[in-house]
Amino acid sequence: MADNSLIQGRIPASMMNLSRLEMLRLDMNNISGEISPSISNLKSLQYLCLLQNSFHGLIPDTICSISSLRCLALGGNSFAGNIPNCIGQLNELSQLEVSSNKMNGSIHSLSSFFRN
Template sequence: MLQRLDTTGNHQLLINISDEWFPPFQLKSVGLGPCKTVNGFPEWLQNQRKLEQLVLSNASLYGLVPTWLRNMSMLSALDLSHNKLIGSLINLPFSEYTRELSLQDNLFNGSIPRSVCRVTSLVILDVSSNRLSGNIPDCLENLQHMTMLILSSNGLFGVLPSSLGSINSSLRWLKLNDNNFNGQIPQDLRKLRNLEVLDLGNNEFSGNIPKWIGDKLSELRILRLHKNNFT
């Protein structure tokens, strides 16, 4: 019985499947992008209750994410990047199995929901290049497996929460650039001793550039602090 469907890399492929089609199989992995899908989100996926990986990157998707996606409780990796999806992130599946959420380059709005902090298995979260606003939820210390947190190019604002420094000592990428964050760089970030990329550029941070960035973050390879209000 078919368990994996992968059509990725076929840029000219047009996927036109009837919304009434009921697949005679239960897939574990689906990869359809980059391609062109007809009628938006593939409705036939709603019956796939055993999906562990769903990749619909650059698949010409638009509009709201269907509510039935939240029923896919087995998903460990979801990639909806490079589409024109709208609405709140609250409509996305956040389960105990979720490890990777790639939602970059869409039109999602609203704030980052606190429900993200309950996804303790999360390793990668990329919501860059959307229309998100509000503060970073102050509960990120629960994400003890996180290695990449990318919130770039949104409308997020406010002071960075101290819980950022308690995410995971193995955090390697922290990209908060091109937002409206302000205040000083929190001292708690010095706990992230395995950081390789720290990008705080194009925000409204102020105060001194901390000396501990050079002293404590010995694995740092890329540091971007441009276009802020440091003194």
């Protein structure tokens, strides 16, 4: 955990090789850049919490290949575009936080999420 630790810059690419990592929590820092499509390498990830940073760009569709994901907290950044349609297919996902971003459009993919 590295909440409010004054971390700056980007998440190192080498971090995407931690296939056994279960929690990545970097809330309330000054981390910038985009979420790398190689996030899908984190096959054991259950909690991804990147609240209140300076992330931007799209949320990559590859995030949906992390079937163990239980919590996805991306609020308070500058993510744009739509939530990937495949998010609603993550059966273990029970928490989704994407408020205070620059997203727009429909979230049709979440209908199954709310049924679960």
